[in-house]
Amino acid sequence: xxxxxxxxxxxxxxxxxxxxxxxxxxxxxxxxxxxxxxxxxxxxxxxxxxxxxxxxxxxxxxxxxxxxxxxxxxxxxxxxxxxxxxxxxxxxxxxxxxxxxxxxxxxxxxxxxxxxxxxxxxxxxxxxxxxxxxxxxxxxxxxxxxxxxxxxxxxxxxxxxxxxxxxxxxxxxxxxxxxxxxxxxxxxxxxxxxxxxxxxxxxxxxxxxxxxxxxxxxxxxxxxxxxxxxxxxxxxxxxxxxxx
Amino acid sequence: xxxxxxxxxxxxxxxxxxxxxxxxxxxxxxxxxxxxxxxxxxxxxxxxxxxxxxxxxxxxxxxxxxxxxxxxxxxxxxxxxxxxxxxxxxxxxxxxxxxxxxxxxxxxxxxxxxxxxxxxxxxxxxxxxxxxxxxxxxxxxxxxxxxxxxxxxxxxxxxxxxxxxxxxxxxxxxxxxxxxxxxxxxxxxxxxxxxxxxxxxxxxxxxxxxxxxxxxxxxxxxx
Numbered sequence: 001x002x003x004x005x006x007x008x009x010x011x012x013x014x015x016x017x018x019x020x021x022x023x024x025x026x027x028x029x030x031x032x033x034x035x036x037x038x039x040x041x042x043x044x045x046x047x048x049x050x051x052x053x054x055x056x057x058x059x060x061x062x063x064x065x066x067x068x069x070x071x072x073x074x075x076x077x078x079x080x081x082x083x084x085x086x087x088x089x090x091x092x093x094x095x096x097x098x099x100x101x102x103x104x105x106x107x108x109x110x111x112x113x114x115x116x117x118x119x120x121x122x123x124x125x126x127x128x129x130x131x132x133x134x135x136x137x138x139x140x141x142x143x144x145x146x147x148x149x150x151x152x153x154x155x156x157x158x159x160x161x162x163x164x165x166x167x168x169x170x171x172x173x174x175x176x177x178x179x180x181x182x183x184x185x186x187x188x189x190x191x192x193x194x195x196x197x198x199x200x201x202x203x204x205x206x207x208x209x210x211x212x213x214x215x216x217x218x219x220x221x222x223x224x225x226x227x228x229x230x231x232x233x234x235x236x237x238x239x240x241x242x243x244x
Numbered sequence: 245x246x247x248x249x250x251x252x253x254x255x256x257x258x259x260x261x262x263x264x265x266x267x268x269x270x271x272x273x274x275x276x277x278x279x280x281x282x283x284x285x286x287x288x289x290x291x292x293x294x295x296x297x298x299x300x301x302x303x304x305x306x307x308x309x310x311x312x313x314x315x316x317x318x319x320x321x322x323x324x325x326x327x328x329x330x331x332x333x334x335x336x337x338x339x340x341x342x343x344x345x346x347x348x349x350x351x352x353x354x355x356x357x358x359x360x361x362x363x364x365x366x367x368x369x370x371x372x373x374x375x376x377x378x379x380x381x382x383x384x385x386x387x388x389x390x391x392x393x394x395x396x397x398x399x400x401x402x403x404x405x406x407x408x409x410x411x412x413x414x415x416x417x418x419x420x421x422x423x424x425x426x427x428x429x430x431x432x433x434x435x436x437x438x439x440x441x442x443x444x445x446x447x448x449x450x451x452x453x454x455x456x457x458x459x460x461x462x463x464x465x466x467x
Contacts, residue, residue, distance in 0.1 A: 051366060053362055053366065073370070073371075077365075077368045077369070077370060078368070080365065080367065080368040081367070081368035084366075085363075085366040087359055087362065087363065087366075089359050090359075091357070091359035091360060091362060091363035093360065093363070093378055093382075094382065095381050095382055095385070104364075104367070104377070105367035105368065105369075108373060108377060109368040109369055109373075150363075153363075153367070154366075154367070157367055157368065
């Protein structure tokens with residue numbers, strides 16, 4: 001069986017602090033994997049190691065069957081075009097309009113001409129329901145709108161995988177829904193997704209598999225019903241009873 | 245003849261000198277910006293050699309007086325490189341200001357949220373493209389107020405070029421006063437020219453700042 005993401009033996013330390021201790025993670029095509037766990041458990045670091053925003057000291061990452069050499073910048077850049085990433089704090093480019101934000105990747109990285117890139121960007125802005133904001137600057141948008149633009153920006157690269165790093169943690173509660181709604185839609189269309197989140201209701205509804213991390217290790221994984229209703233590991237029991 | 249008449253009469257005699265002041269200042273700033281940008285990028289690069297070269301340059305230039313640097317260019321480098329006094333003046337100004345401008349740029353670049361670089365890299369941009377397209381435009385905007393400040397300092401510092409025979413505004417004032425004994429009037433005229441230039445610089449800087457202001461609170465009517 002071939003995997004869309006194949007992470008093997010991952011180890012990452014910041015100084016003397018070991019954040020990931022020998023983590024393996026395989027994600028099938030069209031699978032939605034949600035990673036949960038307490039803060040500091042290594043879940044964001046794991047996500048950021050997949051596209052080498054953090055360089056692991058040990059371990060390998062394969063995307064779509066392609067082993068990525070972590071010392072080869074060119075290879076990493078090529079891999080990143082296939083792996084979309086959405087950040088907790090959106091990280092939109094404030095000096096560019098919404099449309100320009102979404103066009104930036106296609107024109108600058110893929111070399112698509114402006115006309116085609118604009119069509120592409122408009123398509124994805126429509127998808128996240130923000131076409132009417134295309135000429136606005138990020139500072140004029142709400143958090144939920146910003147995050148939807150960020151999703152469109154990542155999608156415009158037409159990636160085979162999307163990584164979400166706590167995409168709703170910085171949002172006001174009433175804006176969380178609109179972002180989750182877009183993500184659900186993506187999942188339904190068969191996008192391969194790895195999501196770090198604290199939205200347990202969303203995880204239960206959308207995830208094919210939930211992974212619970214603790215202290216740099218995957219301590220339990222399984223279908224949502226299994227993890228949420230009948231956790232086996234003591235740490236996951238403790239964590240889940242504290243938040244649900 | 246009273247004060248005003250003297251001032252009016254002698255102002256035209258300052259025009260070539262005023263032009264000289266403007267020329268060495270603008271050339272000094274223009275090359276200073278290039279040197280500053282290069283130095284700032286070297287300073288933040290992962291290449292230890294480049295970073296240290298840039299550190300050393302900033303250390304030496306900020307740690308010694310501009311007058312000394314002007315003398316160095318005029319008395320030492322002028323002969324070995326065959327420079328004119330004029331080139332010695334603006335090059336010294338450029339290298340002097342480059343060190344300060346480098347620190348202005350570095351501060352501005354480092355003040356841009358890390359997430360910007362991460363977002364740019366995450367869509368597959370190379371470091372240099374992300375720098376050029378995403379980081380530098382934002383950093384440049386943030387560095388405009390301190391750059392404006394630095395330009396005004398550079399303008400006034402250009403008066404030190406009088407010490408290496410450049411006929412700029414202050415030297416002209418001294419020369420005329422030596423002949424007509426009207427030091428107060430000559431210094432007043434010189435001051436007027438400097439104030440005229442600084443007003444233009446200040447206006448220009450705030451105009452650029454307004455032009456680049458696409459996402460500020462003011463723009464959104466919050467202030």
